[in-house]
Amino acid sequence: MAVTDAPKIITSRFDLDDGHTLARYEATGGYQGLKAALARPPASVVEEVKSASLLGRGGAGFPAGVKWGFCPPGVFPRYLVVNGDESEPGTYKDRLLMERDPHQLIEGVLIACYAVGCSQAFLYVRGEMALAQERIAQALNDAYAAGHIGKNIHGSDFSVDVVLHWGAGAYIVGEETALIESLEGNRGMPRLKPPFFPAAKGLYLQPTIVNNVETLSNLPWILTNGAAAFAALGAENSKGTRIFAVSGHVKRPGVYEVEFGVTTFRDLLYAPVYGGGIRHDHELKAFIPGGASAPWLYPEHLDVPLEAGTVGKLGTMLGSGAVVVFDETTDMVKACLRLVRFFARESCGKCTPCREGTTWLEKILERIVDGHGRPEDVNLLLDVCDNISVGMNWPPKQTTICPLGQSATSPIASAVMRFQDEFEAYVGGPAEITVDVKGPAFVGPVRQEVAADA
């Protein structure tokens, strides 16, 4: 077990009743990272963040410093948009960061704006998070009054407004170009690529950096303590610490900040300070390692470290740090239906494979769960998935503008390949699988048979 004594970088104020107030924030080292940043040239702040190897914490895991560098030189104004539209099923971290430590996020926003040269920042908070909106509004008002935001911050030539913006209920708005569309007052539909990064053309077609709440919340610590201290924590491609929300059938569901890259899934699920083991001492059946979009993992993967590269090689991802644990009593067909229903409901409707595919997947699964399924429906599920994301490979092939559609194929390929017997019990007969499922995470009895036939 590797439960390390790594410092709490971003959750250090979570246990304080007044951690969200300016007074407490300033008394516990607040706005010192901004002060340190303002004392050096913006380019060196970018270098500091690059050398910290801070991976984006939103889901895609792209290095933050590198993303900043994609802004075309000489094109201004640049904008910063904070993605606080946390809605990936199983994910529960950004809401806490916004409710319990809003100033830490705001300080991170200011450091990023200074480094990249953004003239205005928009903090997009999910619509359903009323308390987070209140806490951030209050924090912004207090920070303006104290001279931390606005014109000539801390007496320097750095000036920027941070505007609180809030959504109105749409998962797809977490996709960065949909977020920008929403911020422009439109329906939250993803934009056609290229350009692949809003850093080239984003808000109002200007260079725009979109960063996740957790990513930005790391910046004050990095600027205060140095990139070297941050990069000393974690493993090869996963530096620092990371928040994981462990939910489902564990004894101690909770939100835990752990050292990235070295802590294992076994630690996270079983260590007394984290998940504490499976409820009622049941057997572990499967777990989702990184949100509803991630292919599932199983008991044989427990000793895998929470390291982005290692988990990627297994054919899945750490995504948004959402670990959902299923014990032996879980009906995997019903779990699969619920996840697919989510994607069907949240598809924006722009691309046909996603709009039609997720809808039909939901209908077929409903038929199966209602007891009206046919044995051939099991293969039909995979066939529909194959039309949304050819081969169900990893990383998934995309037939659509954004990754939502292909995400819906993860729970299906995971459940069907591993728990084919549960589907067969529902449909009342053996299912013949003819679709070639390529993703390495989709393993189980079926996969072995297909391999044997080949």
Added chain:
Amino acid sequence: MARFSEANLATALEIVSRYPRPKSATIPLLHLAQEQDGYVTDDAMEHIAELTGTTPVQVLGTCSFYEMFKREPVGRYLVNICTNISCQIMGGEELLHHAEHVLGIKAGSTTPDGLFTIEDVECIAACTEAPCLQVNYRYFHKISNEEFDEVVADLRAGRRTDEIPPHGTLARVRQHIPADRAAGPADPAGVPEPVWLSAHADAAEGEEA
């Protein structure tokens, strides 16, 4: 009948002024309209179109995309019960059925007295606290059937109003940027390289040389 009141118009204009382009204020103004009337009226959408320099149909187009905007009245208390994966496996669907039974309505409908609307919603980011629900977007974590009944009884009796404002009200604290501290919105067509970048760029070149 349901254009913005004088006080809300002032708030709306302040919100619009924070954005480089007024259309960006569409969603915040739709929320303001819903706060005023409990739902978004046609008149409010016309007023928003005037304030954001768009057309009513553009406002409707945006409004109709987002689940939180209701274009007809809903209950004073909107009860959103999560049945997504973490809640599903911890009893979220049973909680939903209990709520439907207690209130005598199906998800998606409103009690005849206009007090409660139930919705079966997607993940609301409280996964480690499953099963969970929101009443007017205020959280209730790890809620049992008995606790649900208590909340309903309290709301029927007019209690908990400090904790839970009527449907439509989200944050009860608004951002206010003081005029003397404002850096101002960044016009996409007219903002040059920020001074703190250009000043340091020269300095950096000097250092290297």
